[in-house]
Amino acid sequence: MLDEWAEWLLHRRHGGDPQLLRRQLDFLGPVRDQVLDNAAIAPGETLLDVGAGDGLIAFGALERVGPTGRVIFDDISQDLLDRARSLAATAGVLDRCEFIRASADDLSALEDTSVDAVTTRSVLIYVGPKAKAIAEFHRVLKPGGRLSVYEPINRFAHRRTWQQGFFGIDVRPVADVWAKVRALYDRLQPESDPMLDFDERDLFELAEAAGFAEVRLRYEAAVTPPPEKLVWERVIRSAGNPKIPTLEEAMAQTLTAEERERLVAHVRPLLESGAAVSRSAVAYLWARKARGG
Structure with a gap:
């Protein structure tokens, strides 16, 4: 039996409907690309993807860090980490991947200044101590390291x-x-x-408070059919x-x-x-x- 995170991500979010799953993936592809673009990843770097889930961002990052780079998959769901590990093995990229089970607000498994970039997508919406999480992102980044976040408001x-x-x-x-x-x-x-319990202004202020020297935010709101x-x-x-x-x-x-x-x-x-x-x-x-x- 899968844990609640894996069960939702792999089944309940689309109700077992392949057409809805396709539509969701079509929507998420450009999101992944924008998150990675904002992270300004260079070949050979180490990227930490917090809340990696099914690997949408992390597997995309592997293409950008190249054969000498490394991607760390982090999630609180062991089931999702196991699935990502299996997918990485099948794709022949396991040697460039690391997997850690940790919450966004406690990345103590990682040393200070140990990664070049941190990415996260739709993760802070599940985190109570958001300030602590963003402070952890700042801690594990090397000097000059980049954070790239996507969150629904x-x-x-x-x-x-x-x-x-x-x-x-x-x-x-x-x-x-x-x-x-x-x-x-x-x-x-x-x-x-x-x-x-937060909006885009809170995100911006939390990043400033965590000590980031440069912070940018783009907000998009829409009412459409x-x-x-x-x-x-x-x-x-x-x-x-x-x-x-x-x-x-x-x-x-x-x-x-x-x-x-x-x-x-x-x-x-x-x-x-x-x-x-x-x-x-x-x-x-x-x-x-x-x-x-």
């Missing part, structure tokens, strides 16, 4: 998405039923949760993150059969007819440690 979309509707769909006709579902998600991830037609079964069977149930599971936990029928009868036709709206915000942060340390 979930605070931007949360209130509208869960409290004022569903994918932009007006749920007032079934407000009593929707409130029960919403209450479950709010209880599991309140606004004080690491997923929601979904990139392709939404399919009800696909939507309700995919989980937004490892800590919450799918909508299908949430309805089963909170609603009677009659209530579920009411909610589905109202929301499904609107969602599948194109009435949905996607709200999202992300931040790319990149920073450099002072060359004097």
Whole structure:
């Protein structure tokens, strides 16, 4: 049985739907490339990828550090580290990889000033002590080393998405039923949760406070129609993150059969007819440690 992180990343985030997985990977490819571009990696360097997960960033970094460079895969999930190790062996690059199990806020397995670059994607959203994590990134970087971060700014979309509707769909006709579902998600991830307790300005200030000499941030927010037609079964069977149930599971936990029928009868036709709206915000942060340390 996989741990919750591996189970979500490999299965629950796309609900076993290969088309949704393809769409997610299509979205993440440019994210990977931007994170690596911002890290300004040179051949022969050592890169630490914190929260490596399925290796999206780390395997991409291997191409950039070249045959004389090294990539350290770090994750809290042993299952994901084992999978990454297996993939590296199959690809014939295991000799250029290292694997450590550590949380972002405790990288004590690594020595001070031991890596040239640190990357992380969608990791700080799960970390409570974010200041400590970014301080750890700074500690392990060599003088002049670079940090490159990508994080969703979930605070931007949360209130509208869960409290004022569903994918932009007006749920007032079934407000009593929707409130029960919403209450479950709010209880599991309140606004004080690491997923929601920061925005792009906090990230910038944390990097400054950690001692980085140069800090840059690019913020992107968008309200758009979904990139392709939404399919009800696909939507309700995919989980937004490892800590919450799918909508299908949430309805089963909170609603009677009659209530579920009411909610589905109202929301499904609107969602599948194109009435949905996607709200999202992300931040790319990149920073450099002072060359004097």
